[in-house]
Amino acid sequence: MLALNLPRGRVRVLCLGAHSDDIEIGCGGLILSLINRAAAVDVRWVVFSGRANREREARRSAAKFLKGAARARVDVRQFRDGFFPYDSDIKEVFERLKREIDPDLVLTHYRNDRHQDHRVLSDLAWNTFRDHLVLEYEIPKFDGDLGTPNFFVPLTRATCARKVKYLLTAFGTQRDKHWFSEERFMGLMRLRGMECRAAGGYAEAFYARKVVLGL
Numbered sequence: 001m002l003a004l005n006l007p008r009g010r011v012r013v014l015c016l017g018a019h020s021d022d023i024e025i026g027c028g029g030l031i032l033s034l035i036n037r038a039a040a041v042d043v044r045w046v047v048f049s050g051r052a053n054r055e056r057e058a059r060r061s062a063a064k065f066l067k068g069a070a071r072a073r074v075d076v077r078q079f080r081d082g083f084f085p086y087d088s089d090i091k092e093v094f095e096r097l098k099r100e101i102d103p104d105l106v107l108t109h110y111r112n113d114r115h116q117d118h119r120v121l122s123d124l125a126w127n128t129f130r131d132h133l134v135l136e137y138e139i140p141k142f143d144g145d146l147g148t149p150n151f152f153v154p155l156t157r158a159t160c161a162r163k164v165k166y167l168l169t170a171f172g173t174q175r176d177k178h179w180f181s182e183e184r185f186m187g188l189m190r191l192r193g194m195e196c197r198a199a200g201g202y203a204e205a206f207y208a209r210k211v212v213l214g215l
């Protein structure tokens, strides 16, 4: 299969997550792998809802995942969990991001995610970044909204294990949730690895709505 390869030089990435652990769950493996490459990686990491403990966890986790990045800026906002569709100030955050950065890659939530906060960020990412590669990551949940992603990032087992270790150690407030487990995280990445015939057996999967073939 022909692979889409990122440029060899500096890569600018914008990560958007509604809640404190979304970015890590959805694309933590991609971030770890990308930073592991020789090329410099600039990351802007924005969590929209993280108050008190959740902000501390988000910052601690982002620091682990972004270790080695050439530049990293982490923003944790305090929008009310569950109420994103009713808060127009979120649109203002995107307007500012548009003026401040021109990313090579935008990582955001899946458009058909059943969590309303996730959908808001997905829609606003597409509204705002219209000349960019946008990949939508998946967050498994009670609602059962996993679909059929069409874009895969193969990962080694070691990278997946590192991602899960960081998740389990950084997010103490989530540890007693029935879905926050090593098996659950590894299981989905193993399944996605099978779907893309990943050499290392594992992958994260995304939805790529528009990809332009440069000839």
Ligand SMILES: [Zn+2]
Pocket (backbone or CB within 6 Å): 018, 019, 022, 115, 118, 139
């Ligand atoms: Zn979330």
